[in-house]
Amino acid sequence: MFAALANPHRFLAFSRWAAPILAVVATGLIAWGVWLGLNVPPDYQQGETVKIMFIHVPAAWTSMLAYACLGGSSFISLVFRHALADAAAKACAPLGAAFTGMSLVTGSLWGRPMWGAWWVWGDARLVSVLVLFLLFLGYLALRASIDDEAKGARAAEILALVGLINLPIIKFSVDWWNTLHQGDSIMRAGGSALAPVYMTPLLLAGAGFSAAFGAMWLVRIRAEIWRRRANSLALQAALA
């Protein structure tokens, strides 16, 4: 399937209908999940703020999905030197940064009433998501500061792969660091033992966010392909 889609023409034909379908699916799932989420009974500990979870956790999941997509596209682009994979990586990074930012902001909004602070360094997840955000920013900064498009693409790919190797180590180091310093924060009441009434909207919203990411990603890849075509046409016209 991926081999077939590597052809830009086929990709454009595929994404032409795949992107809107994904967008409709995403809208439906998010609306459904958020609707259920808004009507859950208040949590015995967190009260009404538990509803933030249905935006926050899907955004965090999607941010990790986005970095995996960025790393995967970069790898394919680096090994097979395929232009479409590079377009995919380029299109993915701002989306990933946006989802990561969304997860940080919603987490902060949740933390204020629950922890009494906008930010708690004692929570490992906050810190590793913040580092993920910084990795996205570094990728975008590197890409933006290189004028030559081909060179910028290759440099960004190398950085994305270095980050991909480093990311599990960062996650491990932050978790490990946190277990040494624990005590400041009130840890969330068991994430795994989530009642179905909370789990269902969470999974719906999670699937919806992933689909929304997919739809936006496809649209951005399409835009990138068209932009490159317009550039090469302008170049041809200038030379003619």
Added chain:
Amino acid sequence: MSVVGVLVRREMSLAWARGGGALLAVGFFAAATVMLPLALGPAPARLAAVSGGVTWVVLALASLLSLDRMFERDFDDGALDLLALGPLPLEVVATIKCLAQWTVSGAPLALAAPIVAVALGAKPAAAPMIFVAAGLGGLAFAFLGGTGAALALASRRGGVLIAVVVLPLLTPPVIFGGVAIENYTSGLPWLTPLCLLAGYALGAVALTPFAMAGACRNAQS
């Protein structure tokens, strides 16, 4: 004389000759730590509590200083092209460059770090630990910093770009080293964090040369 020997001598003399060499890094390190009591107030208890961690953070920042000249000078005057054509693969060239960078920034900073930490109020008994951690951490900083420097070659923006790209990657060594120093001072087990730091540094030494060589070839193409 072997090719590697010639290259090591060249890189060493370049690293030490370039703009003040070790003096620059140590000077920045000392000046930045002087700002700290000025900003936090002179209370010894407060300074002693943060001395290890602050030394470690300033160390990471100081190791960023001369990164932008690591590859850029050779790239500008064409020496990097000659090195790429030469008998040694660029991976080895990059490794030697990073080791030279370590001798000019990591090693002198490792000597200066215990002095600065003790001056801030750390226990003198912690000095050997700070020295070892700073030496190992400097190795990781040099190789990850070299990766950032090689990636930034294509952009000609150097400095700040390297810092933005590299600093998030430095999270693990900063954590491991900071905890090692902290635990050693307070009598907790310190061998695990030190081993993790050493492992991370050696992993960086083993893997980043490939990224650096790829980035150099990309900038040259």
